[in-house]
Amino acid sequence: MLAKLNSYGLTGIEGCLINVEVDISSGLQRVDTVGLPDNAVKESKERVRSAICNSGYAYPEMRVVVNLAPADIKKEGTVYDLPIALGILCARGIFPIHAADDYIIIGELALDGRVRPVTGVLPMVINAYERGFRNFMLPYENAEEASYFGDMNIYPVKNLNEACGHFRGTRLIETFPQLKWKDIKVRHTHDFSEIKGQQQAKRAAEIAVAGNHNLLLIGSPGSGKTMLARSIPSILPDLTMEESLEITRIHSIAGELRGKSGIITEHPFRAPHHSASIPALVGGGPRALPGEISLAHYGVLFLDEFPLFPTAVLEALRQPLEDGIVTITRASAKTTYPAEFMLVAAMNPCPCGNFGSKTKECRCTPMQIERYRNRISTPLLDRLDLHIEMIEVDYEDLISKEKAESSEAIRARVCAARKLQLERYKDDGILYNAQLTSQLMRKYCTMTADAEALLKTAYERFKLSARGYSRVIKVARTIADLAGSETIQKQHILEAVQYRGVDEKYWGTR
């Protein structure tokens, strides 16, 4: 007897349809899995056997061949357990042969017959939906993740018996209610109102988010760099469903959704440790999995102790920072992942952190300090548009009752500024000021005469580099957008110059 079911696999970020064919014929008892299965798929026959037996069915003491088609794509992971088990039961005649024809079946089996959640469900469902499939049998824990996407029937299944009963028609599984995107309320764990003082840093964060600029925070330990960075997602504009699905898709592939339910509605905040390798950060491994920069897509990538990251790792960030995508090529896989993230880097002023402090002694030698700072190359420094120094807040500031501005108020301004940019750049293929090319800058960054004169003075007086110069203009463009001004005025340039002021002190240039 032959049974055919549909399941889904992943190639990179995209899903691909896999036909699971099970044939039972007379012969010595034996199970063969063909169709380029990896180890997890090969082992599936043991789980399937135990699950079938422990669910109260008899396992066929005959020859079983499982074919995963198309046979030339590598099959990975455990998603095929459930379709294989159901295929065997179907071939034994437990349920009608065409009952599961228009279903996509995904799930891992436990030995007792329970269905376990798997990774990467969302990209599979999206792809299958686009191919016209409307019925999905998914592990119960994965149901929510898929349920925001489109109009379809999701049958959450808890164990093999339920699945079998459904196809026999004896006990139908209720479809999972489709969730509405607009019902989602995002709750942020951090809020700008909790940050006392740090006016300048908060303002810099607002500008950075408004124009999608990258941010460098310099400050002694305990000055609140991490706190500020963690609060940045709370002033990013709310995610659209498409963005949310894209984020969830990437996280789903990386297995980051394990143990969490549903879809990612919050901007990701990723803070890898400085021991991270290049593959960990940009993506890689034999399966070309996404790295931290892709997991931070539409969110914040926070690199604390920035100079302690290996130089090669930091330099590897430069290309994705420019392009917003990263292509990972490995022997067995080649994948392009999106990586539109906002980089927030943080560092101490010197290795011990007390440089410049009047009350704490800095124990570093001038050479150590220079070596520490020189780990940040000038091209990389130039890619961080705003540089800001954070100072430890006095105790009195911390206990002051006066609440600072909330994230919501800041977000409103950010949204307005971003809207202006989207409108302005709708024909230019870019979204934000940070992406302006020199050609577009000439077109859109018109300045008043006194602003231009001022910029020239600042360029000479502060010894701005050529890149630093264009960064000042881009930041000034964002400041003007925040103020709702079409041309860049003198005061916008004046403020923008301040956010490169640290360079002269620390690196001798701006």
Add this chain to the structure above:
Amino acid sequence: MREYGQKERAWLWLGDTVGANVRLAEELLYNNGGIMELFDSARRGAKLILPEKAPASLSKSLRNNCSDSFIDMLTERMEKAHITAVTRDSEGYPELLREIYDPPTVLYVKGKADLNVKLPIAVIGSRKCTAYGKEMAAYFGRRLAEKGACVVSGLALGCDSIAAENAANTAPNDMPTIAVLGSGVDVVYPYQCAALYNLICERGAVISEYKPGTRPARENFPQRNRLISGLSKGVLVIEAAAKSGTRITAEFALEQGRDVFAVPGRITDLMSVGTNGLIKSGEAKSVFDVDDILYEYGVFGPDVEKPIKDTDTSSLTSEQREIFKALLGGEKTVDELCMITDYSVSDINMYLTEMELSGIIKQLPNGEYGV
């Protein structure tokens, strides 16, 4: 080509063989009756009376190196590298150095070789100086040179190099600064000072008691410091932490009977603990302007430029003046300015840049701004 006399050649031989180990050289001289006697004995192949602790190879190398051809090679090599040797019997040897306990046998010089300058004043200070230290080093370096003094320093980062740079850039002085190195005179250390090194070679002199080519070693620097104070009539300490190389130089100066001056700082500043301590113990005279130093050496001038700033605020807007006034009371961060003045951050940033551009205020480490 500079010709070296017979005595000078003898010193060159001794200096090259014994190196900067002045104690050893002194003992050799004492045991053998003087430089010429020592030199002659070595040339004749007679037995040399060596000090007890001398290395075994010393007598061999003394004898090997005393040939004319070897000394000619030394002088040629120095000539090529534009180095002049000033020995204890050379004309340019600084008289002040002869007073100290262990004057070097040979000084290697790049630049002007007459080291007997009119009024040598050492200006020393921490390598990690604060903005205040930088400002004071610049002021004293420049003003001392303008008044005809010669700024002696160690070409270290921080106070030393700032004072030397400001002195070297002062036009009418023909020997504005001397830098004393802890490495060979042709070895630039630290590398950040390369430009300054060249400037000093041209305008003044870079000197060292170490043989050309000697790498900088940690233990050379305290020994070098005794020359900085020894070369000078007075030593001005700009900034010093409680325990520091700067303190060591100040102690050398006291031992050598030099005048010590110190720039007072705030009693809470870590970088002023050393200077304030010198003043408190009576070891140093506190100086408030350059005339406080020059007065001690009988140099008087009618024009007194005080380090106290007197900025013309008439061109400022009322907002800028408000910020300026706040900063006059001490360095402040943007946050503090926000609290004091009630302007928004973006406005304050704007005013600060404007004033920075006109040079009225400047950024300091730790996010502060100062006048």
